[in-house]
Amino acid sequence: MDTHRLRNLHRPDVLRARLERESASRTTLSFYRYVRLKDVEALRHELYSEWESLGVLGRIYLSQEGINAQVSLPTENLEAFRTNLDRRDPFCDVPWKIAVEDDGKSFLKLAIKVKKKIVADGLADDAFDVTNVGAHLDAKTFNQKVEEGALVIDMRNNYESAIGFFEGAYLPKADTFRGAIEEVTEVMREKKNAEVLLYCTGGIRCEKASAYLKHEGFTNVGQLHGGIIDYARQIKALGLPSKYKGQNFVFDERLAERITDDVVSACMQCGTPSDRITNCHEATCNMLLVQCEACAQKYADCCSPSCREIHLLPFDLQRAWRKGRSTRSTKTKAINDTEGLRKRIREEEELLALNGSLHPELSDVTFKVIPAS
Ligand SMILES: [Zn+2]
Numbered sequence: 001m002d003t004h005r006l007r008n009l010h011r012p013d014v015l016r017a018r019l020e021r022e023s024a025s026r027t028t029l030s031f032y033r034y035v036r037l038k039d040v041e042a043l044r045h046e047l048y049s050e051w052e053s054l055g056v057l058g059r060i061y062l063s064q065e066g067i068n069a070q071v072s073l074p075t076e077n078l079e080a081f082r083t084n085l086d087r088r089d090p091f092c093d094v095p096w097k098i099a100v101e102d103d104g105k106s107f108l109k110l111a112i113k114v115k116k117k118i119v120a121d122g123l124a125d126d127a128f129d130v131t132n133v134g135a136h137l138d139a140k141t142f143n144q145k146v147e148e149g150a151l152v153i154d155m156r157n158n159y160e161s162a163i164g165f166f167e168g169a170y171l172p173k174a175d176t177f178r179g180a181i182e183e184v185t186e187v188m189r190e191k192k193n194a195e196v197l198l199y200c201t202g203g204i205r206c207e208k209a210s211a212y213l214k215h216e217g218f219t220n221v222g223q224l225h226g227g228i229i230d231y232a233r234q235i236k237a238l239g240l241p242s243k244y245k246g247q248n249f250v251f252d253e254r255l256a257e258r259i260t261d262d263v264v265s266a267c268m269q270c271g272t273p274s275d276r277i278t279n280c281h282e283a284t285c286n287m288l289l290v291q292c293e294a295c296a297q298k299y300a301d302c303c304s305p306s307c308r309e310i311h312l313l314p315f316d317l318q319r320a321w322r323k324g325r326s327t328r329s330t331k332t333k334a335i336n337d338t339e340g341l342r343k344r345i346r347e348e349e350e351l352l353a354l355n356g357s358l359h360p361e362l363s364d365v366t367f368k369v370i371p372a373s
């Protein structure tokens with residue numbers, strides 16, 4: 001098989017334009033399964049060519065331990081996709097979760113990646129029994145147990161829980177899965193016999209987190225089956241009250257889907273209530289932040305005046321400035337320190353008023369010789 005063809009070769013703007021032109025409606029869905037997979041590379045190529053022909057876009061991780069998939073596809077091909085999954089034993093009857101709020105623009109391309117693990121959890125799997133997971137709870141049972149006083153723990157990163165969470169849940173400050181699980185083990189160490197309920201976006205992280213907590217001596221661990229995504233579907237279908245408030249952070253172009261109208265967060269730049277999550281549009285920064293519409297205008301969709309200054313340059317100059325600079329910080333994806341950000345903005349605005357620029361390097365001769373476009 002010519003495997004070179006089995007990957008996307010187009011630029012994001014080309015892909016976005018193609019998606020905009022598409023008239024058929026798309027459905028966004030996700031699924032995962034821990035299951036032994038053999039010959040993962042070959043399977044990856046088979047899936048790519050089959051799913052590409054069904055118009056599937058999205059991000060799929062394959063490993064010897066299973067599959068973790070977030071995809072969108074033309075709604076008319078849903079049945080064919082179901083058949084395609086069921087045709088293979090390891091994926092037969094795998095439950096999928098359909099996104100509640102969906103403009104069909106969740107993914108731009110199809111990417112199927114072979115990985116060591118289907119979730120980058122940073123845990124040593126051989127150190128505990130990963131199959132000894134917590135009880136799977138549906139939305140109704142989860143709600144009941146919350147009312148009965150169970151401890152609720154959010155297993156997501158801080159930037160995910162910033163814009164939505166279960167009322168009263170413990171929200172870890174960590175911005176990695178491993179950090180969150182260690183924090184929870186430490187903070188809850190006196191409560192190992194209490195009933196604890198875990199939740200995450202789609203349920204997959206709780207499979208590992210519940211097994212880990214049980215290994216650490218927690219005796220009564222439950223987990224929200226299908227995560228927030230399926231909770232939203234269930235409460236809608238059954239007319240149950242939502243104990244989850246605000247938006248659900250998702251890992252695709254949408255960034256979030258609204259579960260309730262509650263706004264649980266504030267603009268990180270000005271402090272007014274907002275749960276509009278976005279990335280800084282300066283490409284080398286790209287940090288996630290909560291930003292209100294007014295601040296988006298004021299800072300040209302950027303996190304700070306210094307990013308704004310670059311983002312507003314003619315495209316050629318931006319490109320010249322970026323040359324040799326690494327894209328985005330590898331340490332963290334989101335701005336965590338709101339106070340620090342506001343202080344930085346104040347200082348930068350002052351400097352800008354004084355000097356007319358926050359980037360003295362822009363007056364360098366290399367930038368001046370580039371003809372304006
Ligand atoms: Zn604002």
Ligand SMILES: [Zn+2]
Binds near residue numbers: 280285304307
């Ligand atoms: Zn920025």
